[in-house]
Amino acid sequence: xxxxxxxxxxxxxxxxxxxxxxxxxxxxxxxxxxxxxxxxxxxxxxxxxxxxxxxxxxxxxxxxxxxxxxxxxxxxxxxxxxxxxxxxxxxxxxxxxxxxxxxxxxxxxxxxxxxxxxxxxxxxxxxxxxxxxxxxxxxxxxxxxxxxxxxxxxxxxxxxxxxxxxxxxxxxxxxxxxxxxxxxxxxxxxxxxxxxxxxxxxxxxxxxxxxxxxxxxxxxxxxxxxxxxxxxxxxxxxxxxxxxxxxxxxxxxxxxxxxxxxxxxxxxxxxxxxxxxxxxxxxxxxxxxxxxxxxxxxxxxxxxxxxxxxxxxxxxxxxxxxxxxxxxx
Amino acid sequence: xxxxxxxxxxxxxxxxxxxxxxxxxxxxxxxxxxxxxxxxxxxxxxxxxxxxxxxxxxxxxxxxxxxxxxxxxxxxxxxxxxxxxxxxxxxxxxxxxxxxxxxxxxxxxxxxxxxxxxxxxxxxxxxxxxxxxxxxxxxxxxxxxxxxxxxxxxxxxxxxxxxxxxxxxxxxxxxxxxxxxxxxxxxxxxxxxxxxxxxxxxxxxxxxxxxxxxxxxxxxxxxxxxxxxxxxxxxxxxxxxxxxxxxxxxxxxxxxxxxxxxxxxxxxxxxxxxxxxxxxxxxxxx
Numbered sequence: 001x002x003x004x005x006x007x008x009x010x011x012x013x014x015x016x017x018x019x020x021x022x023x024x025x026x027x028x029x030x031x032x033x034x035x036x037x038x039x040x041x042x043x044x045x046x047x048x049x050x051x052x053x054x055x056x057x058x059x060x061x062x063x064x065x066x067x068x069x070x071x072x073x074x075x076x077x078x079x080x081x082x083x084x085x086x087x088x089x090x091x092x093x094x095x096x097x098x099x100x101x102x103x104x105x106x107x108x109x110x111x112x113x114x115x116x117x118x119x120x121x122x123x124x125x126x127x128x129x130x131x132x133x134x135x136x137x138x139x140x141x142x143x144x145x146x147x148x149x150x151x152x153x154x155x156x157x158x159x160x161x162x163x164x165x166x167x168x169x170x171x172x173x174x175x176x177x178x179x180x181x182x183x184x185x186x187x188x189x190x191x192x193x194x195x196x197x198x199x200x201x202x203x204x205x206x207x208x209x210x211x212x213x214x215x216x217x218x219x220x221x222x223x224x225x226x227x228x229x230x231x232x233x234x235x236x237x238x239x240x241x242x243x244x245x246x247x248x249x250x251x252x253x254x255x256x257x258x259x260x261x262x263x264x265x266x267x268x269x270x271x272x273x274x275x276x277x278x279x280x281x282x283x284x285x286x287x288x289x290x291x292x293x294x295x296x297x298x299x300x301x302x303x304x305x306x307x308x309x310x311x312x313x314x315x316x317x318x319x320x321x322x323x324x325x326x327x328x329x
Numbered sequence: 330x331x332x333x334x335x336x337x338x339x340x341x342x343x344x345x346x347x348x349x350x351x352x353x354x355x356x357x358x359x360x361x362x363x364x365x366x367x368x369x370x371x372x373x374x375x376x377x378x379x380x381x382x383x384x385x386x387x388x389x390x391x392x393x394x395x396x397x398x399x400x401x402x403x404x405x406x407x408x409x410x411x412x413x414x415x416x417x418x419x420x421x422x423x424x425x426x427x428x429x430x431x432x433x434x435x436x437x438x439x440x441x442x443x444x445x446x447x448x449x450x451x452x453x454x455x456x457x458x459x460x461x462x463x464x465x466x467x468x469x470x471x472x473x474x475x476x477x478x479x480x481x482x483x484x485x486x487x488x489x490x491x492x493x494x495x496x497x498x499x500x501x502x503x504x505x506x507x508x509x510x511x512x513x514x515x516x517x518x519x520x521x522x523x524x525x526x527x528x529x530x531x532x533x534x535x536x537x538x539x540x541x542x543x544x545x546x547x548x549x550x551x552x553x554x555x556x557x558x559x560x561x562x563x564x565x566x567x568x569x570x571x572x573x574x575x576x577x578x579x580x581x582x583x584x585x586x587x588x589x590x591x592x593x594x595x596x597x598x599x600x601x602x603x604x605x606x607x608x609x610x611x612x613x614x615x
Contacts, residue, residue: 016512075515076513104510110447110478111482112483114481114484118444122472123474153575192520251529313596
């Protein structure tokens with residue numbers, strides 16, 4: 001293994017026929033970083049039935065795609081994927097290796113970094129690079145209260161990047177790239193898959209309209225009112241952390257640092273005061289409405305429109321009004 | 330649905346006399362986030378008033394381990410790396426059903442990032458000897474990386490499953506778990522030895538009884554130093570020295586402020602105004 005290059009390698013996450021959109025966001029960022037260091041964007045992908053995904057990676061900015069395509073890689077298996085990806089990373093020797101901070105990226109990345117005896121930074125929300133190829137990694141810590149800037153002394157500099165934080169790369173169907181098909185090193189799964197079904201987790205991070213409830217709600221039965229508002233707007237119901245902790249709502253509904261980062265077109269916060277950890281998860285929403293009793297609540301600092309009133313006075317009337325209008329149309 | 334299948338396994342196992350399972354649970358003492366103060370101006374973290382408590386996810390991992398032990402037989406060892414004050418968390422682990430608790434504490438471990446932490450824990454696990462299942466929590470509430478479980482697994486060259494929502498059964502040489510990797514949910518039979526990183530859904534932690542707390546108070550918490558794992562880990566791979574990543578700057582998260590337009594007055598009028606605004610936003614740009 002010679003000197004590592006300054007090239008940026010992106011792990012393209014592919015599962016059951018689908019390329020995860022975070023991969024395109026990584027390519028967008030990788031192109032930007034590669035421009036600053038005059039280096040190449042590389043991508044590595046493992047799975048089964050990759051041809052369309054490979055084309056997509058090239059048209060979205062990969063200069064070289066390394067691919068391992070085999071039916072045995074159809075199911076995600078962290079150890080098996082590690083065994084097939086590490087030799088490629090060793091050969092290519094990139095300066096930076098990026099993965100999505102998705103469940104798969106967070107399960108696979110640490111295994112790869114550990115084997116390569118290199119440092120890894122989780123959940124980056126900002127990335128930059130110095131001209132000599134040092135990755136400047138920014139990640140939230142302490143429940144989103146602080147942002148830490150981290151550098152890695154070893155190579156490759158491995159990082160996972162939050163989904164929906166970076167802008168996806170533009171598609172250019174005329175872009176050309178090199179594709180290197182590699183044989184699998186091993187096809188022996190590390191665990192025996194008994195069944196695979198679509199995830200039951202609700203994907204709140206891709207919702208267009210989210211209506212979230214917080215501590216302003218006095219009993220769990222009243223969540224129905226929040227659900228009604230979400231339904232009237234064709235959206236889904238989210239929640240602040242305290243309600244999840246109390247078992248009123250589900251973990252997958254949680255918006256915030258330790259839950260989901262959301263960027264809907266409309267976010268309505270009902271009875272949420274706006275802790276730093278909650279604001280972290282929703283402040284990039286296109287439009288925000290906050291309904292909260294306390295006019296000094298931090299949530300109003302990130303809202304476009306606010307109502308300093310009891311949600312019990314406003315929400316039922318709003319639901320009624322929206323339903324009436326919909327009936328008219 | 331938790332631990333479904335164990336009772337039928339039990340019936341079979343009674344005749345087969347299974348080997349007792351050796352289960353390890355990785356635990357971390359974390360500051361109570363609610364008590365940590367952040368200085369907006371300097372970006373400094375003040376943990377002085379923050380009590381150390383068990384990382385909540387680790388308690389779910391511990392509960393899963395203890396339930397398996399109770400139904401299947403074996404031992405549960407809680408293993409932690411941290412400052413001497415972390416002993417209280419390990420005492421809590423004993424009260425909640427761990428048989429043995431080890432605190433890896435040494436200046437040489439201080440300042441470790443996830444890689445150096447995993448190196449130390451890998452050394453601790455190797456010193457403990459063969460194991461069947463190593464449980465970890467999905468992530469810690471202070472670091473929030475979720476990296477230590479899979480990094481440690483990789484260093485031990487064993488398989489790992491993360492985001493495990495349930496333990497479905499425990500067999501002679503494998504454990505069946507259901508894990509959710511975001512796009513798909515898998516049920517997998519994972520051979521021993523393995524690392525299982527669990528979500529909060531796996532098992533709700535029990536509240537220790539008074540008698541358990543009394544017993545835990547008298548229990549001895551073993552303290553291991555860097556020299557105790559020197560057969561397995563080079564000192565240069567530990568602590569700040571061994572950490573490939575370094576925090577070079579910290580700032581408080583600044584919020585982008587918006588000019589919030591406040592609506593007030595008669596609730597019915599406010600509701601109408603809100604409906605108008607929402608309709609404008611949703612229909613515009615579509």
